[in-house]
Every structure is written in structure tokens, then in C-alpha cells.
Amino acid sequence: MTTAPQVLDVTTLPSNDNVNSYTFCVDLDGQWFLQKGKMIAYYGQIDFNGVGHGHLDRLVATSFHSPLHAGEWVVAEGNGKMLLADRAFDVNSYDLEDGNLTVRSGNLLAFEPSLSLKQSIIPGFVTLIGTGKFVAASNGEVHFVEPPVRVDPQALVGWADCPSPCHHYDHGYLKGVLGGIRAMTGIGGASGEEHQFEFVGAGTVLIQSTEVLMAEQATGAVPHEAGVPGGGQHGGGQGGQSPQMPGQLGNLQRRFGL
Amino acid sequence: MAQFRLHSAKVLAVTMNGDAVKAKNGSMVAYDGQMAFKKLSGGGEGLRGMVTRRLTGEQMTLMEVKGQGTCYFADRAADINLVQLDGETLHVEASNLLATDSGLRTGTSFTGLRGASQGNGLFTTTVEGTGQAALMSDGTAVVLRVAQGMPLQVDPGAYIAHQGNLRQDFQTGVNFRTLMGEGSGESFQIRFEGDGLVYVQPSERNTLGGEV
Incomplete structure (x- = not known):
């Protein structure tokens, strides 16, 4: 056959x-x-x-x-x-x-x-x-869930209509010095699930059925500006960006449509 | 003649009755009945084929499986597609060929620039004769028909095979923007014209062309 x-x-x-x-x-x-x-x-x-x-x-x-x-x-x-x-x-x-x-x-x-x-x-x-x-x-496959929900950071694909998420850390791992060490180092047993994204409000959250992320593509960095998350106000520290070489246009060419 | 069928999307089952098939070395996962496995040096194409393959970089290590019963083949959970050939020629990348009926002849042919752009070398494998062949793809392959007045453009990284009377052209859209790092990422395409079928996979190999 x-x-x-x-x-x-x-x-x-x-x-x-x-x-x-x-x-x-x-x-x-x-x-x-x-x-x-x-x-x-x-x-x-x-x-x-x-x-x-x-x-x-x-x-x-x-x-x-x-x-x-x-x-x-x-x-x-x-x-x-x-x-x-x-x-x-x-x-x-x-x-x-x-x-x-x-x-x-x-x-x-x-x-x-x-x-x-x-x-x-x-x-x-x-x-x-x-x-x-x-x-x-x-x-x-993608699954649709409704808030309130806490989602593993690696499984999150996106969300619609609801307010942006916040971080949620399990309380036990924040309590006391031992808890802190445990959270930082994993010594004493960490489940790997102490940190989630928390969604509230009305909307839909999209999750994928694995925690394996697709390789992220370099997406540049947000502008250096006060009030911009990840903007790195404190003296730069733009993670992942290669240092500017003298003579480079510094991505300026994009603005001119080249 | 050996009977090919898909046991599942990723496992090929071949029922043999004393006849033989050629398959990628090490791709057998299970069998019942009596089977003998023999490595075919140079893809079973003789000394000349062996030298050609070495020279062209279209290397494939094949084995001959012969016996009575059913033999199951799979390779790295790749999806498998069956192709029935009736005297036509199938062009396929050596890395995408899983198994062929032993009645089919395999060889190498020159593809020109296309191969260079997909990092697969300048040559491709041909399969001709009458019988069945099994191709592998990363994800379910899509089979597209090309007819007169209905040419098809394919990304070199997604191309796996084609059959029929097709003419292929390499088309580029490389311009000054590509050099400035503002290329479209779709600058290289293979254009197929004529009559035949083209197999594409929903994934792109890392190619030289994909970067520009």
C-alpha cells in the first residue's frame, strides 16, 4: 500500500x-x-x-x-x-x-x-x-488560556488584550537567608519553577507545548533613555550588542533607509 | 519488488520477499523475518561512482538490505515521503535520500550554482528507473507541481528534490542594499520551469544564500 x-x-x-x-x-x-x-x-x-x-x-x-x-x-x-x-x-x-x-x-x-x-x-x-x-x-501546538494564570517564561508565546505580565517569584524561595541562597544557587533543591510570568485581567495568553525556545534572533536593543525597561541607564551595559567600532555607522544607516 | 509503505510519518516499512533495497547506512530501526545487511561502498555505483562521489562531495553511505520479511527504517525523526518512479529521474540531495528500490539506479549530476548557494556542493544525486524511493524532510514536505506557464520559485535551503522535465535557473536579487546589510534575505531563489514536481521542506538549512 x-x-x-x-x-x-x-x-x-x-x-x-x-x-x-x-x-x-x-x-x-x-x-x-x-x-x-x-x-x-x-x-x-x-x-x-x-x-x-x-x-x-x-x-x-x-x-x-x-x-x-x-x-x-x-x-x-x-x-x-x-x-x-x-x-x-x-x-x-x-x-x-x-x-x-x-x-x-x-x-x-x-x-x-x-x-x-x-x-x-x-x-x-x-x-x-x-x-x-x-x-x-x-x-x-499553541494553547490558549485565560487569565488569571501564571506561565513558565520559556513556554510563553504571547498574549492578547490583557495587560502586560509581571514577574512572580515563589515566596518560599525569597524567605530568609537560606531561601535566598537556594534561589540564587539552586543548592538545597530548586525545582526550576520558582519564577513565572503572572497575567491578570481579561484577555488570552498563548503558550507553546514545550519549554524549548526557538533560537532567539538578535533584535537589537532599546534606546538609552530613562524610563525604558532594559534601556540600561546606568552607563550602558547593553547586553549582547557588539562594541561600536570607530568608523561604523552605528546602525544609523537604517534610519536613512539603506 | 520490495513494497514501501509509511508505517507512520517518520518510519518507513519495507516488505521484502527475497529482493533487496538500498538504504542509508545505519537507518534500520527494526525488522522481522530474515534480513542481511551489507555495506555498499560508494553507494553501490562501482569504482567509478565511488570516485565521482568522493570528488563531487555528494557522499552517501548506503547499505543493501536483502531478505524475507519487513524492515523498518528511520533517521533522526525526519519525516518520510514516498516517491513512485516510472522511468523518470528524481534529483535529490544525498542527505535527504533514505532508501530506494534496488532496481533504481543512483548517480550524481551537476547542478551548477544552485548547489553552491545551499552549501550542498555543486552536485546532486539522481535516482532513475522504475520503483519506489523514500525521501526525508525536516517537517512534512510539500509537493508542488510545476506546469507550463506556472513556474515556481524555491528557497535553496528548503529545496529537497524534484522530478520530471524541469529546467532550473538560479535567480538572484543581490544589489547594493544586500551589501549594506539591508538585504531581503530572499535574494537567492531557484526558479523551476517546465513540467514536474518539486519537494520542499518547511525548514531551511543553514545556507550561504540565507544570510544575504
Whole structure:
């Protein structure tokens, strides 16, 4: 017995729907934002340009508000069907209706320009605001839970409509000197579950079914500014950024659309 | 002729009745019945094939499995796709080939620039004849048809195989922006025209092309 794989072409590919759990097909007629390297194949006439590209200025002005991520995103423009996938992770599409959703920046694959992308004030996350469709990946299936809920930091994919989370530490690990040592060093037994993200209010929290994160992509750093979380007011200390070399433009080229 | 079927998405079961299949070395996970495993030096293509493979970098270590019963194959939990060949030629990356019917001939062919961009070398493996072959993909593969007037562009890192009468072109969109680090990340594509099928996987190998 042979199970012949289903053969698809431009007419039989689904329109804005999943081909299988790992592949999503966008029926492109116009423009979509997508993260670099997530396109695996396409039919039709499609151009890919970095968001700094001159004629995209207007689109970028309305839908893309994160200079940090400018280097990782491109605009697909044209007509055709485009297949998106990411390292064989599960992909799902979501529809927002006049809503907002915050998602780990590495998990977002693509979004319609009717949505607008902004950096979340939580470092490493981006927020989509407006009405439209977007595609996000997760390691294993996504589950939706409602607050109040505490979520393991590694399992969190994103959240919609509810207020941003806060950190929660188990009380026992904060109490007394021994508790402190235990929390810091793990000596005396730490379960690895002493720290969670706590969500309250009305909304939906998205979690993935594993604690293995996908490799984070460098997303730059937030501006050095008082009041910006992770902004590193105290004399720099921007973790992860390579030191500026004399003669480098210091990412200035992005602002000029180069 | 050996009967190929998918025991599950990630395990290939081959039922043999005294005949043989060629499979990737070490990919057997279980069998029932009587089986004999023999390593095929140079992919069973003789001395000439062995030298060609060494020279082209399209190395694969194959074994011949022969016997009575059912043999199960799997490799690193990769998804498996069955391909039925009726006298056509299948082009596949050596690393994506799991097993072929022993009646199929394997060889190497020159692919040109495409291979260089995906870090797989300039050559690819061909499988021709009549029988079944099993391909591996990272995640469920998507099979796309290419017909006249319906060309397909594929990211080199997601490409695993193609069959039929296809012409492939390498297309680049490298420009001044790419050099400034503002490239689209989709600068290299393989364009397929003609009539045939292309197999893509929902994952990209790390490629030289993927960086630009």
C-alpha cells in the first residue's frame, strides 16, 4: 500500500490557510511583511525588499514602527501564492479585529500591512495592533488560556488584550537567608519553577507545548533613555550588542533607509 | 519488488520477499523475518561512482538490505515521503535520500550554482528507473507541481528534490542594499520551469544564500 503525497499547485494550494501544520500559504495580492528567510517557495510574481527600500516609505510609516527589527523584516510585494515555514515549527494564523496582540519577536513570521507592528515595552516582544491576519510559529501546538494564570517564561508565546505580565517569584524561595541562597544557587533543591510570568485581567495568553525556545534572533536593543525597561541607564551595559567600532555607522544607516 | 509503505510519518516499512533495497547506512530501526545487511561502498555505483562521489562531495553511505520479511527504517525523526518512479529521474540531495528500490539506479549530476548557494556542493544525486524511493524532510514536505506557464520559485535551503522535465535557473536579487546589510534575505531563489514536481521542506538549512 502506498500513500501518495498530495500534489499541490497554484490553484489547489489553500488561500491564506495552512497547507500542513508546518507550512502556511499566503494568497498575496499586494503587500505583506515577513521575517527574513521564512519564505520557502512561491508561485507568481513577487518581489522581496528590505523595509528600508525607498518606495516602501509610506507603507512602513503606517505599519512598521520598530527600527530595531528593521533589519530582520522584508516586504513581499506582488501577486501569487507564497509558502511560509520556520524550522519545521508549528505555524498558525491568527485574525485580529481591532485588537492587540503581543508575541515573542522571533515567533512572528509574517503579517498583513493592515496591522501595525510596534515594539513592546517588554524587551524581545513585539505588539501588533489593528485588524488583519498574521502568522506565528510555536514549538509544538499553541494553547490558549485565560487569565488569571501564571506561565513558565520559556513556554510563553504571547498574549492578547490583557495587560502586560509581571514577574512572580515563589515566596518560599525569597524567605530568609537560606531561601535566598537556594534561589540564587539552586543548592538545597530548586525545582526550576520558582519564577513565572503572572497575567491578570481579561484577555488570552498563548503558550507553546514545550519549554524549548526557538533560537532567539538578535533584535537589537532599546534606546538609552530613562524610563525604558532594559534601556540600561546606568552607563550602558547593553547586553549582547557588539562594541561600536570607530568608523561604523552605528546602525544609523537604517534610519536613512539603506 | 520490495513494497514501501509509511508505517507512520517518520518510519518507513519495507516488505521484502527475497529482493533487496538500498538504504542509508545505519537507518534500520527494526525488522522481522530474515534480513542481511551489507555495506555498499560508494553507494553501490562501482569504482567509478565511488570516485565521482568522493570528488563531487555528494557522499552517501548506503547499505543493501536483502531478505524475507519487513524492515523498518528511520533517521533522526525526519519525516518520510514516498516517491513512485516510472522511468523518470528524481534529483535529490544525498542527505535527504533514505532508501530506494534496488532496481533504481543512483548517480550524481551537476547542478551548477544552485548547489553552491545551499552549501550542498555543486552536485546532486539522481535516482532513475522504475520503483519506489523514500525521501526525508525536516517537517512534512510539500509537493508542488510545476506546469507550463506556472513556474515556481524555491528557497535553496528548503529545496529537497524534484522530478520530471524541469529546467532550473538560479535567480538572484543581490544589489547594493544586500551589501549594506539591508538585504531581503530572499535574494537567492531557484526558479523551476517546465513540467514536474518539486519537494520542499518547511525548514531551511543553514545556507550561504540565507544570510544575504
